[in-house]
Amino acid sequence: MQRASRLKRELQMLSTEPPPGVTCWQSEERIDELRAQIMGGTETPYEGGLFSLEVKIPERYPFEPPKIRFLTPIYHPNIDGSGRICHDALKLPPKGAWKPSLNISTVLTSIQLLMAEPNPDDPLMADISSEFKYNKQLFMEKARKWTQEHAVQKNIVVVNSNKENIPDQKAPSRKRDALEAKEQAKEPAKRTCM
């Protein structure tokens, strides 16, 4: 409904006061598609990784939740091979917990939280979930490995530019684009992992 104006406000808020460890910006010219990055939390197997997400804003937003998925492969009980996320804030009630007073920023933050605290009781990936429950060590190992493989920028230059990017919202979008292009170039190969 009030999609456009609300999005505009949200984007302003995201750029002026982004939640820690999360960035989100408009992708290309499209108003209904955003990109986001979440830094893997410390003390988690995702530490050191930078995870890209795709955020699609449905026509009926905010009456419908944004559609978010991971572009970067991640080893997580609630995230599947194609990046889909099993998270109640991303679904409408009564199954889900989306409500219009949530926004992109809060949802991304809750995804960040989900990364740190998987919910094995509502698994999307049954195998990973049971591994998480019954063989945590193995899980942590694998998750870390995946992070290294897919989410950590091996190219130092890129990492640097990334770091710039995170704190600095106003970095030229071109830089981001370049980054993305790189990431995307890697994607296909990564995806086959699953």
Add this chain to the structure above:
Amino acid sequence: MEGSDSVDQSGSDQPESQRRRLLDRLDREEAFYQFVNNLSDEDYRLMRDNNLLGTPGEVTEDELFNRLQQIKDGPEQPTNNPSTESAENPVEPPENPEDPAGGDSLLDWLNTVRRTGNTTRTGHRGNQSWRAVSQTNPNSGDFRFSLEISVNRNLAEQQAAAEGEQEPPEQPPEAPEVVASAEPEPELEEVFSPEVVGNPPSSPAAPVVQPPLCPSPRRGQRRARSRSPEPRRTRTRLARSRSPLNLDQLDGLSYPRHNYSSQSPSSSTNATPVPPVEGSSRTRQHVLSRPSPAVDVDVQPPRVSAEPAPEAQNVGSQEGETAGAEGGAGGRRPPTIMLDLQVRRVRPGEYRQRDSIASRTRSRSQNSNNTFLYETERGGFRRTFSRSERAGVRTYVSTIRIPIRRISDAGLGEATSMALQSMIRQIMTGFGELGYLMDSDSDSSDSNRGANTSMDLETLNSPEATTADASSADVEEQPFAAGVRARTSESDMDLSPDTPATGGRARPRPPISLEEPSSLPFLRLAHFFLLNDDDEEQPQGLTKEQIDNLSMRSFGESDALKTCSVCITEYAEGNKLRKLPCSHEYHVHCIDRWLSENSTCPICRRAVLVSANRESVV
């Protein structure tokens, strides 16, 4: 400021045109808010209820204004409709949007129904016309759905014309209850808390009809007259749905009848009584009365004994009678298949015990010359099929009884529960089968009949067996046994007496073939019931009335919370706000839209309706 800069920056990369469009849209959104703020309550409601507001930014303010004018100028039709309807049955959501479209979208309609609760809908498809009624009793949670399909060979065209028509919704809501009323007879059953009754009585019209004898248009009239005296449920309904056809004369008679008839009338009756009564009884009664449709006399007595109240069944019987009476003359009514499905909520602590009552009753009622009764029992399912023929009218009744247990206390009675769904499914299957039976029957001789039936039954059984297993499993889990009864379908076939060859019997007549049986709505129904597991979880919103009952006020500077959390916009002086019971406030247009699909507060998620029919979600 900075923020906006960045946004603008990225914008600058875009093609000018796109950017312009975006800006335009933003302007229009602003204008939209302005416009909404300036609307009077009435106007706002008027536009909202007619879906004229659309999405902010979608249309210009001028366009909005035009729409408002238009709707106002239009002799209040739109306004009145909703208001009247709401007054009469608040529960029913008028299906405004889709009404006219209607014809074929039975499925769509069903989907709507589940959301809205009580609805009636009619439509045509090819030469079939259907009428479906569904209602949910908010008090008891009982659900009732009935579908009537009539096949009209000659009239197909006319029907098409008539299609758009919609039935008056009022009646349908009551229908469910009717059943109950019918069943008042205590003797029959104890009541099983959860019952599923499916009565698909179909009254196949006279076979003769098929033959091109009568010119379609005329025919309708003719029939009507001859029959007019007889109130047939089916007819009536049909009439309504396709006014052009039969309706003419029938109306007077049929309508009233109708009321009595299972669907519409029942509801009123039942409504109250039902909850107290377990309700299971009704179904049976239905069965009884109907079976004897062929002859008035026969039928009636049984009924009377069985049911004190004039039930839908009566109607059925009457129909039968009439038909019979008319004999050759009347013969041509279009074949009709009717499905009546009821789902009762199971109450803990109740037990179900006897299943077979239904069939017993039935047999009693049949005193006709020519009766055939077939019973099977398999895997816990009991299925009965009977056929009787009188004065050229054949009646088929099939009943399926499925014992179930409830899976859990909660949600037992809900149409949602898996066990129920599978049962419903079965009923549906049986329903379809019936059509098949009728078909084959017409061709085959009586002797064959038996064979066929058994065959059919066999077929049916297999699926049932499966279900049965499932259900039995359920049962075990549950200590309480809930009785679910699926009542089945009855079909009355009117063989037309016309057929020369047959004296009283319709033998010779050509088989009634429903066209493309596979395409009949009931098949899709089965589909519908099967597929809907998920849908049940769809959010349910509040009705307009419920929303309008929430308090509203204008924003004043002194208020503490100044931002609407739906649109993240600060309130401006004069904005209309709606306050939910939890004290959270929003722009009227923002929250109304949310509440039309959801029932909780966007901030605290508390249920907006305290108790109401539905438990608060979450």
